[in-house]
Structures are given as structure tokens and as C-alpha cells.
Amino acid sequence: MKQLILVRHAKSDWNQDLPDHHRPLNPRGRDAAPAIGAWLRKNGYLPDEVLCSTAARTRETLELLDVTAPTRFERALYHAAPETMLEILKSAQGDSVMMLGHNPGIAEFAEEMLQAPPDHPRFAAYPTCATLVAHFDIDDWSGLQPHSGTAQAFIVPRDLTG
Helix, strand or coil: CEEEEEEECCCECCCCCCCHHHCCECHHHHHHHHHHHHHHHHCCCCCCEEEEECCHHHHHHHHHHCCCCCEEEEHHHCCCCHHHHHHHHCCCCCCEEEEEECCCHHHHHHHHHECCCCCCCCCCCCCCCCEEEEEECCCCHHHCCCCCEEEEEEECHHHHHC
């Protein structure tokens, strides 16, 4: 059994004149990521490996989630298509892997990997800092196939703050 924790980066700051790859989080994003991190810890959804886009906003989100696991920063996850995300995940070694990325690819990837979507009105939009926890009945990530996962949980920051 393998577990995927799929996290879209928290809300980023568009008010700075920076290239997209270098945009940091805005104050709302800096509040959302720790809340999601606390939810992950409370529910025992902890990774033993992290695959993260190299963008500033994904790195900052990861830092604020406050999870400790060996991390591999992958430039290919920056605005990755679902096919790229699948190939990178197939190289993972952990039993519980967190992947941090960007829309629209992350929403498409989440949908493609599940047998059925979770019962949540925001799943299709996959808003900033949305987090999916899915289980896959496989022994090794290299055997991962689309439409094989079972959603265990899906949450967005607004669910935690009301």
C-alpha cells in the first residue's frame, strides 16, 4: 500500500514584479500552509519522502507545512503536465509521498489518478493549498497506474478556517 499526499502550493503574491518562478506566498498563503500542515499531522498523514517543484511558492509552502522528510526538488514539476507528474512519482521510494505542484496540472493529475473523486465541491478546481490524500494498492511506485487510487481525504484551507 502506498500513500500520496498531493498539495497545490499556497496562495502566491502577484503584487511583486518578479518572474513567475520566483513569486513568494502572500499573507493568505502564509496562513493557509501551516493550517494544512497541522491538519496533516493531526490526521497522521505524514510523508516519508517529498517531491517538490523548484518554484519559490512551492518551496515556501513546504517549509510552512512543517513536515520533515527527505526532499527532492524537481524542476520538471514546475507547471508539470499530469504525464510528467506520473513519471516523477513512479521514481519515488517512500511509502507515503508528498508531491507539491501547480495548477492546472495538479488538478488534472489528481482526477486522473483516482478511481472516483472525493465528495468535495472544490475538488475539480483544486484551489491553492488544496490537499488530497490517496491510497494505492501497489508495492512499488513504479507500478502506479492512472485511475487506481482511492481518495482518503481532500481538504482546502477554507475548510479549516470556516
